Amino acid sequence: MRQQLVQLLYGVSISSDLDSGNVELAERLILNAVLDGLEIGRAGIWLLNAENTAIECRLLLDRENNQEIQTLVLPRDAYPAYFKALDTQRTITAEDAHTDPATFEFSESYLKPLNIGAMLDAPIRYKGKMIGIFCCEHIGGARHWSEDECSFIGALADLYGRALSAQENERTNAKLERANQLLEQRVAERTRTLEVTLSELTTMQEKLIESEKMASLGNLVAGIAHEVNTPIGIAVTANSSAKDKLNTLNKLIESNTLTKTALLEGMNHLNECFKISFANLERAAKLISDFKQTAVDQSSLNLLETNIKDYLENIIHSLMPLTRSHNIEVDIQCNDDLKLITVPGALSQIFLNLVNNSCVHGFVGRDQNKITISVTVDKQSDTYSICYLDNGHGMSEDVMHKVFEPFFTTKRGNGGSGLGMSIVYNLATQALQGEVSIDSKPNNGVTVTFKLPQKLA
Template identity: 85%
Template sequence: MRQQLVQLLYGVSISSDLDSGNVELAERLILNAVLDGLEIGRAGIWLLNEENTAIECRLLLDRENGKEIQMLVLPRDAYPDYFKALDTQRTITAVNAHTDPATYEFSESYLTPLNIGAMLDAPIRYKGKMIGIFCCEHIGGEREWTEDECSFIGALADLYGRALSAQENERINAELERANLHLEHRVVERTRTLEKTLNELTEMQEKLIESEKMASLGNLVAGIAHEVNTPIGIAVTANSSAKDKLTELDKLISANTLTKHALLEGMNHLNECIKISFTNLERAAKLISDFKQTAVDQSSLNLLETQIKAYLENIVHSLVPLTRSHNVTVNIDCADDLTLITVPGALSQIILNLVNNSCVHGFIGKEHNVIDISVHLDDEKGIYTLCYKDNGCGMTDEVMHKVFEPFFTTKRGTGGSGLGMSIVYNLATQALQGEINLASQPNQGVSVTLKLPINIA
């Protein structure tokens, strides 16, 4: 390539106008280099419209007449052969623009009035797609375009792509700043809500512990943290993920490697994080609100030596009004002399909640209802198994997977607190230090199996 062309290319490549984000400055810089390097009178930048039905002039410099031209539009249907040549994404080198198969359509309306004899059109590619052309117009007769000149105009077209990238980065930076500011406001707002919720939770715990009337909820107070922790934890994780994504996008921008796909993915990720944070913080606030209106009795959770069968019989006897009204027969299978040091209050609350669940949910509209409670000791494993079964209507998989969730109930609005099975789970796993498993199918009843240690630490 001629030294003059190399120098012009170098001057354009190091110009701050190219990476300023102001594409108009870059267009003027590049077109002036085209005019100087090719020693022609007219040069312009033309971009295809979104529908690919026309090519529109961004800027055309006419040194012959001292003019700048914009907003010219050439429709595809008026110049089909020219657009056909463009569609091949190749450089058009029209030595005689009046007779060349790609440019002859302009002869009468454009070339002749302006005394244009030859044309060199180089495609502008951006992100792998041809988006327009550099149009170089020679005033006068025919002109042979050299390989150096074609390479020169092609290199300038690549530099124009760099200017477009800078413009897009500038726009993305502005959008990221707005998104970042918006996200920071949302995070501050959600954090404030979170702090308020945690403060309310702390106050509620203190009131529950101090209030004699609410002493029966002592175990539930310990479980509130677990109930509320899940949505709060998700919200905190979402906020952290959003922060990481912003950091990732900032790095891509700094490295000038941010793509549209990465931006869209990042924006979608940020929107999703905001939605997740908002939804879970609302859920946490709702849990606190519901908890204020909930009163579920629980017994003392002290360790005592307990004769298991007699204790279970006492519990069942206390529930006779409930079981009789639902035609329920309760059978207990347990060794008479089985005595354990355990937490009888936890066992009591578990049986109370399970029986109540069976009556309220499992036995509605059914007769000949049966509950079987069995206790078996396994000295080798150091555990005993308490199995509770009913022959009620059972559960679907969807209900069974949610049944231990706090405040989940299929009787919303009819008096159900949605805390019964959550309390059962917490008592079994925390107070009794064991594990609980649930099995059920529609119309096949429910089976709840608790595996509990003989010796509680």
């Protein structure tokens, strides 16, 4: 390619107008390069319409008459030979436009009135599809189009495709920015609503558990209709999923890779998450408002030096009506003089819950029921262990794994709240600063083991 054409191409390729997103500036830049490089009087950009039934003039610069034209339309059915050439040929090099098979149809109506003798048309391709042409019109007689000139006009057509990409990116970014602002506003509003609701539900749940810790299970729960933890968990999961999806959309926006499909999918996902969250939070709020309770036994959680055996015997004595009604023998195995600095109120609540749990679940329909409570001291680790063992029905492995979960119960609808064993776990690990484990098999009783420090800070 001759040096003049190379320099013109280079000037166009580095111009900021090409990537500004303003395609009108890029069109003028390229068409002026066409006029200068080919030394012709007229050059235009023509784009196919959406139906592919006509080609419309986007911009035509006429230096011969110092004009700009933007209103011409060439219908396909009026110029079938020309459109066939457009569909099948890479370029149209009509050295004599009046006789060339591709352009002769324009002779009387277009070429002669404007004194056009030769035409060079190069296709404009965008995203793999031909969307229009660069039309170069030589004023005067016939003209030979060199290979350099054909390559030059083809390269400019490719650069026009770059300008179209910049324009599309600019429009897409503007739309995405508006959509993102709206989306962030909607998500923020709904998230605030969810957070307020979740905070209220969490506060209500904490109060509920605190009340349960201070009461005997036999009189605490008047009834619970449904499990509260499940709808709260679903709402939290849906809210987390919405936040993750929003983060994903923001990352796609920042990397300029967000597509319309991804945006629509993300918005649909967020809307679905909000529907799920609101439905489940409303359900949970209704359940908690209907939850009735009666506190009958307040226990202190003060730190005291306690004779463990005496205290355990006092607890079991207070439960004599319950153990007697279920024909339960209770055996306490502990050193008579074992004194520890602990929270006796927590121990009281733990064993009230354990004994009641055995009566409600383990000893139903059974005789010769027995509970063994053994206390051993490990001086080396400065800890002691309490082992609670009953010879009741036991539990399956699945139930055993869930027994410490809040609101899990196998007696839903029969007075079971599902809070008893959860409170046992919380008291053992928090108030008593220890560990708790459980072991059980069907028809082989339940063993609950506590490993606790001898002195609490």
